[in-house]
Amino acid sequence: MEVPSSSADRRITGSDITRRELIGTAVVTGGALVGGPLLPGFIPEAAAQAGTPPGTLDLALRVNGTDHHLTLDPRTTLLDALREHLHLTGSKKGCGLGQCGACTVLMDGKRMKACLSLAALVEGREITTIEGLVRGEQLHPLQAAFIERDAFQCGYCTPGQIMAGVACINEGHAGSPEEIRDWMSGNLCRCGAYDNIVAAIQDAARAIGSGRGG
Ligand code: FES
């Protein structure tokens, strides 16, 4: 992905920390099927023969361009795999029920709620989390726009808002504030930062559209 070089772009530095920059770490870094059946095709005996502990499943997850080999309870959600096993805690657990959007990640470039998918079902797919948006020290245009627009208060919803916003822009659904609000309606913000979130998405869409990011 091309990295931007506009004035709106911000670099991560270790100095001159302001409140906005401190809270802005959320910008950068960010129910289980209890008692349900095992995955289709999951054969405990075969797993045991392969050296996998009983009741677990070996799988490979590709996250932010890196392959990770994990041994998981087959009921583990993608969100729990990211947070508890890969320690990528940028994706947040708000409701765990698909209702708040705090856990939004990209799967093959399309947004999805990580709390609603089993990790085993996304094997072989390209997962992108908030930690994967930054390129070196260069923020994604939408991360930069969130900071410029002060588009957060507590920051808990912010990683999910940004991942959904990136998808919203890529889908071509950032043409107007009304359209953005419509296509971002799956991401809730209890702090009510919606006006600034919409403004940030508009800014980033313009920057990307003019070839200054994406
Ligand atoms: S935690 Fe996934 S939608 Fe709320």
Ligand code: FES
């Ligand atoms: S900034 Fe607090 S929930 Fe959105």
